[in-house]
Amino acid sequence: MSAATDLEPAVKASAASNRTGYRSFQLGSFQFSRDEYFVHVSWPAAGQTLTHTLSADAFLRAMMRDVAWGFFYGWVNLDEVIGTRNLYGQVQMYAGSYYPAYRDKGLSLTETFETPQIMATFKAILHDWTNAGFDPFAAPDETGKDWLGVKHGENGAVIERARQTCKRMPGLPGDSELRTDANGYPVNRAFTDVPQEQPQVHAEAGFEAEVHAFNLFAYLSRSDVTWNPSVTAVCGRSLCCPTTEEYILPIKHGNDRVEWFMQLTDQIDWVVEDKVTGTPRAKVRMKAGDVAAMPADIRHQGFSSKRSMLLVWENATPGLPEMYESGKLKPYPIEF
């Protein structure tokens, strides 16, 4: 491993491989490298070097969500072995820590990093390992096989797409924009049957900025990403974060708070596991109109055969992770 390059001051990266063209990266004690098909992660534990291999496309899709979500609420398991935990200001990277076969034998590793350091490293990995023509945010049907092979080009624009979050509601003056053909958001191929008509808004003079409505389903039909929520309504600390989903959620999200899902269209099947051990707990098959809580002590992964619309409903009250972790709050939202 060479000294840090000019990619980012905090990022430790090797020179590009003569054979594949890809750089290798180091974050604390973790090593990351890729070849034509696979990503290889290694870490030291119990006097040896442990290794883990993932398909490069799955790795890029997963890491893309972790970066886009700013490490999200709680745990982002890139797969069953490696992942991150958001400590809000710092982020833990782990390998095997939530996989009993490793953890119980002392073969896991968790290290804590300042958020800018791990963010810069992950972004550098994404930029270097994402080839031209591959979009980690897209469904497999929408992006090609350019994820594989030796390095060929880059696709920085798709990696740097900003998550769209409103302050109050999209379309209000000074708030996030609505999506249109003109600003680069055509209707997705799977939602051509979603009506695009906007609501009739009849505002009296002087109330144009308060009498407001928009077509949420049309807005979602124009999303250019999968499994990447936007924010479309803010009520105190409660955030409506709808998103469009197709194929498999590339990560397993471990909750540090209760979140709720409402299926707006079509169907998503959720696999729910224990957050710490990964043992199966339930499957939740959600169809249009269904509402379900995701408790604070689980990890979950969704499967959507057809591109669907999901309303993720979050509570952004500060201090929630500590309240759930201490037992002050129960991991489920209601008792009846």
Add this chain to the structure above:
Amino acid sequence: MADVGNQQQFRTVFGSLNDYVKGDLEIINDNPKYYAFSNVFEVASKSRPYEKVVVALNLGYVLEAVRAEGTSPWYAASHDEFAIVMDGTVEVDLVKLTDPDAVAAPDKQGSVLVKGEPVGRKMGWIKAARGHQVLLPKGAAYRFRAASPGVLLLQTILGELSVQKWAEICYM
């Protein structure tokens, strides 16, 4: 989805009061109550007009399923609320309250009923159909009108009009 030649044709599945299919839970090692699994169309199909049935609760914040049918009373809140039309067509009338604190005190959470007709200037009105989201702004009185039954999803805070009946609405 179906293949037509090389082009896939997709059909988006929406739900409605008259046509919904509920999903299900497959429990392996858990308590089904922890998921509080319900369906807004089923809830609204069994609700009174404009009954505000809580379908999601997160530390005081709520999502409520509301059956829109006929003309509602006037409501107001000390904070923004949002309505998504999940089925049908709903019109929303808005009035800027002259004295909003007298109707919904600043520390009062959730929707409250406005006694009689709201006092203030007309702000305008909105006609919203399925998938449309409407702002119900702080400081305004609002009412819904629906010529035929529809379904609203309200994002608000638990209040005196919120109805919780989890054992009746949840899949177990």
